[in-house]
Amino acid sequence: MRSTYRVRSYRTFTPKPPSAQLINAIKNSRFIEKSENAGSDFVAKNKFADFDICQQLKTNIQHKEYDSPTPIQDESIPPILEGKDIIGIANTGTGKTAAFLIPLINKVFKNPSEKVFILAPTRELAVQINDELKDFTAGMRISSALCIGGANMHRQKMNLRRNPNFVIGTPGRVRDLIEHRSINLSQFRNVVLDETDRMVDIGFINDIKYFISLLPEDRQSLFFSATVSGKVREIIASFVKNPITVTVKQRETAENIQQDIIKTANRGKKVDQLHDLLIKDGFAKVLIFGRTKWGVQKLADELVDRGFKAGAIHGNKGQNQRQRTLDEFKKNVINILLATDVASRGLDIPDVSHVINYDMPATYDDYVHRIGRTGRANKKGIALTFVD
Numbered sequence: 001m002r003s004t005y006r007v008r009s010y011r012t013f014t015p016k017p018p019s020a021q022l023i024n025a026i027k028n029s030r031f032i033e034k035s036e037n038a039g040s041d042f043v044a045k046n047k048f049a050d051f052d053i054c055q056q057l058k059t060n061i062q063h064k065e066y067d068s069p070t071p072i073q074d075e076s077i078p079p080i081l082e083g084k085d086i087i088g089i090a091n092t093g094t095g096k097t098a099a100f101l102i103p104l105i106n107k108v109f110k111n112p113s114e115k116v117f118i119l120a121p122t123r124e125l126a127v128q129i130n131d132e133l134k135d136f137t138a139g140m141r142i143s144s145a146l147c148i149g150g151a152n153m154h155r156q157k158m159n160l161r162r163n164p165n166f167v168i169g170t171p172g173r174v175r176d177l178i179e180h181r182s183i184n185l186s187q188f189r190n191v192v193l194d195e196t197d198r199m200v201d202i203g204f205i206n207d208i209k210y211f212i213s214l215l216p217e218d219r220q221s222l223f224f225s226a227t228v229s230g231k232v233r234e235i236i237a238s239f240v241k242n243p244i245t246v247t248v249k250q251r252e253t254a255e256n257i258q259q260d261i262i263k264t265a266n267r268g269k270k271v272d273q274l275h276d277l278l279i280k281d282g283f284a285k286v287l288i289f290g291r292t293k294w295g296v297q298k299l300a301d302e303l304v305d306r307g308f309k310a311g312a313i314h315g316n317k318g319q320n321q322r323q324r325t326l327d328e329f330k331k332n333v334i335n336i337l338l339a340t341d342v343a344s345r346g347l348d349i350p351d352v353s354h355v356i357n358y359d360m361p362a363t364y365d366d367y368v369h370r371i372g373r374t375g376r377a378n379k380k381g382i383a384l385t386f387v388d
Contacts, residue, residue, distance in 0.1 A: 042070075044068040044070075045074055048069060048102075051102070052106075054110070060135065060137070060139075060140075070248075072088055072099045073099040080220075084244050085223075086221075086223065086244055087223045087243045088225075089246070090226065090247075100194075100222050100224065101129070104222075105140070108166070109142065115167070115187050115190065117185065117192070118191075119169060119174065120194045120199075121202060123148040124313075124323075124326060126148050127323065129194070130168050142166070144166035145166070145168070149170060151173075157177070174207075175210075186214060186216050189216055191215055191239075193221075193223050193235070194224050196223060197225045197232055200231045201365070209238065223236060226369065227365050259383045260382075260383075260385075261386075262384050274288075274303075274358060277356070284351075285352050285353045286353065286354045287336075287352050289341065289356070289357050290339075291340070293314040293340055296314050297316070299312075309336060310336035312338040313339050315340065329349060354374060354383070354384065355383045356385075357371075357384065357386060360386070
């Protein structure tokens with residue numbers, strides 16, 4: 001008999017102000033890990049061409065111009081191909097998505113009756129996982145359904161009726177679709193919890209436990225997270241069986257991200273300091289983080305009024321608006337994107353030159369995830385934090 005959970009709704013996220021301890025840490029630069037040497041001495045044990053995967057998938061990987069696996073891919077793909085459960089701990093921007101997609105796509109290609117359920121904390125991350133899935137599955141007749149809030153639920157129900165191989169969703173919308181009997185989690189024998197720490201941070205721990213209670217006992221469970229708190233360990237205990245733990249996280253922040261602080265002399269002149277930064281050489285593609293939806297939108301409007309090509313994504317924007325702005329940033333139609341933490345987790349945007357913390361993050365984990373939007377794929381990046 002399955003256990004039953006009463007699920008509470010956690011749709012509203014209120015950002016916490018930074019603690020005095022965190023503020024002092026930033027001021028004293030203990031928060032900042034200065035980059036001395038960019039790059040890595042890592043040498044992959046495997047090559048994508050050597051993995052026991054089908055030729056079409058290898059061809060699609062080549063088309064994406066992937067050369068050698070990243071550390072998380074190198075260590076995770078072989079055991080996932082063997083059907084083992086995985087706990088993957090790695091910094092953001094290290095290639096976790098491909099680490100689980102490649103072996104699962106191969107599994108589905110060999111046995112089309114296999115179904116995969118992937119749970120992500122934010123709409124943007126779910127969209128990116130689905131986009132990457134499409135790239136990897138070109139010409140393979142593998143289908144997916146994207147189940148996220150802010151999008152048409154009726155269309156999502158129609159997609160689910162087509163019995164897709166992959167279902168990728170966010171907790172709130174997945175719960176809604178379960179209640180509408182459009183998703184039956186007992187059908188999924190392959191499950192991925194991605195960026196679980198963030199799902200816990202924004203209040204979805206009960207939802208995750210509920211989803212786990214609906215899954216079949218006989219399944220392959222893949223768990224990926226950048227940090228592991230006490231609550232995250234609760235989920236791990238009920239989710240994976242005899243897992244292999246893959247830890248490629250050697251430090252909290254990437255070595256190739258140069259970090260520094262900008263002291264705010266006068267709060268009334270803070271936007272002028274930001275202006276002076278943005279007009280400097282090298283600020284080619286800038287991601288700016290603020291604490292509140294209202295503050296992010298106000299700053300975006302101010303920058304546009306000053307002649308900058310800027311846009312904002314936050315919880316008050318509809319999904320279509322958020323995706324359109326994100327696409328404009330990726331395609332360099334705009335070169336400045338402003339975001340809140342809840343809207344930005346998991347953003348995978350190539351060639352972000354700078355991350356600017358206009359408002360300080362509430363926690364160190366938030367800081368790590370914010371600055372992880374630059375310096376991706378072993379490229380150099382710069383992270384600047386405004387402090388009073």
